[in-house]
Amino acid sequence: MRRIIAPVWSVLEYGWYPLIAFISTPYLLHTLGPDKYGQLILLVATIGFGGFLNGGTGAAVIKLVSANQGRITSRSIQKILSGSLAMAIAGGLVLSIIVLLIFFAGSISFFEKMGSPAQIRYIGIFAGLLIFIEQIDNVFSSFLKGQEKFSLAAQLEIVSKSIQIIGSVLTVTISKNINYLFSTLVLIALIRLIFKAYITSKKFHFASLQPDFRRLNDVLAYAKWGWVQGIGGMFFGLADRMLVGSLLGASSLTHYSVATQLAQQIHGLSASAFSVLFPKVSRQIESGNGFFSLWDLSKIALVSNLAITSILACSLLIFGNEILYYWLGSEEAKASTQILWYLTIAYWILGANVALHFILLGMGKMRYIALLNLVAGIIFVITAFIFLPILGLIGAAYARMIYGTITLIGLMPIYRFLIKEARQESSIYKG
Numbered sequence: 001m002r003r004i005i006a007p008v009w010s011v012l013e014y015g016w017y018p019l020i021a022f023i024s025t026p027y028l029l030h031t032l033g034p035d036k037y038g039q040l041i042l043l044v045a046t047i048g049f050g051g052f053l054n055g056g057t058g059a060a061v062i063k064l065v066s067a068n069q070g071r072i073t074s075r076s077i078q079k080i081l082s083g084s085l086a087m088a089i090a091g092g093l094v095l096s097i098i099v100l101l102i103f104f105a106g107s108i109s110f111f112e113k114m115g116s117p118a119q120i121r122y123i124g125i126f127a128g129l130l131i132f133i134e135q136i137d138n139v140f141s142s143f144l145k146g147q148e149k150f151s152l153a154a155q156l157e158i159v160s161k162s163i164q165i166i167g168s169v170l171t172v173t174i175s176k177n178i179n180y181l182f183s184t185l186v187l188i189a190l191i192r193l194i195f196k197a198y199i200t201s202k203k204f205h206f207a208s209l210q211p212d213f214r215r216l217n218d219v220l221a222y223a224k225w226g227w228v229q230g231i232g233g234m235f236f237g238l239a240d241r242m243l244v245g246s247l248l249g250a251s252s253l254t255h256y257s258v259a260t261q262l263a264q265q266i267h268g269l270s271a272s273a274f275s276v277l278f279p280k281v282s283r284q285i286e287s288g289n290g291f292f293s294l295w296d297l298s299k300i301a302l303v304s305n306l307a308i309t310s311i312l313a314c315s316l317l318i319f320g321n322e323i324l325y326y327w328l329g330s331e332e333a334k335a336s337t338q339i340l341w342y343l344t345i346a347y348w349i350l351g352a353n354v355a356l357h358f359i360l361l362g363m364g365k366m367r368y369i370a371l372l373n374l375v376a377g378i379i380f381v382i383t384a385f386i387f388l389p390i391l392g393l394i395g396a397a398y399a400r401m402i403y404g405t406i407t408l409i410g411l412m413p414i415y416r417f418l419i420k421e422a423r424q425e426s427s428i429y430k431g
Helices: 002-032 034-048 051-067 074-105 117-146 150-174 178-203 213-248 250-263 265-274 277-287 294-328 330-351 354-362 366-391 393-410 412-430
Strands: none
Touching: 002 034, 002 150, 002 250, 002 294, 002 330, 034 117, 034 178, 034 213, 034 250, 051 074, 051 117, 074 117, 074 213, 117 150, 117 178, 150 178, 213 250, 213 366, 213 393, 250 265, 250 294, 250 330, 250 393, 265 294, 265 330, 265 354, 277 294, 277 354, 294 330, 294 354, 330 393, 354 366, 366 393, 393 412
């Protein structure tokens, strides 16, 4: 039963926010207008650049906690958390400062099509604050997942994301001032962080949640390759939006982001479902469980992965245009209809490898995954920069297809190695 419930909670955790965002997007878009909504997307995209730090620190926390489940004391687990918090604080502070410098220096040149220089600087300030808060918040979420407390992690996220959307809608209703909306997002993020810290402390009976900078090296050993992987993922998930906003303007960024919001669910929903493989495989391998068959798990996961992504992609290819028109109305939907088809294909390709991705992370092959994602991400940015001025928004979709294809091809040698190794393990266990 637990084997089934864990992926369900992971899907609920991931899927809840896109669902309520889907419901609220038409209201926010029509109330704020395409330009202000484009500035909101710029803020969200900038916050996402913290994802490469989240990926490294989060993966390190999950790996350290899951691999040592049941073998170390509560005090030792607290030391892992303290070192992770120190890493998140240091990394978040450095990244926030970098974001501020970029937005203040680029307010006239790079972001001139996104709004006035003063408004661009405001976006940089709020983005920096949110990035810093998100880094610390991610440690608590990853800690719960490393303990395989998927239901608790999901419940906390569902409640906090719901409050975030409700607060955003209320703020926009009362005042159309975009900076008031940004202030609301910062306040809610801070409250969410405090509540998660309190719940974690009470749940695991920690005497203190004070960060311990002396233990940075313990986390860094696992986090460094996660950061490299996160940089590649950051290129794919966010760099195109920054380029679209810079080269084509706020209105184009709005239309592109609307289509992406639908298409990315193909990858996102499947990734959330199979993310439970990471701590499970890590724990089973480290514990030396003789009854655990990596081959059987891989076979079921890979087939399920392909089936889920195919169903989601086909549904969007058939009904995507109708969803856009009912969702946003004919005027706004028309600008996003064509790009949605191309983005659906791109996310279908990427979504096909998520199960194998998490299995390999659980096996400790983070360096290979990290370098593969980094190479694919660099190529993606280059192709997007070339294609966007020539092909418009479709150029960004072509670049996403190239990224997904590179990662899929790059995983093939590891896939063959995994099958060979898993079959040998299976024959040993059965013999």
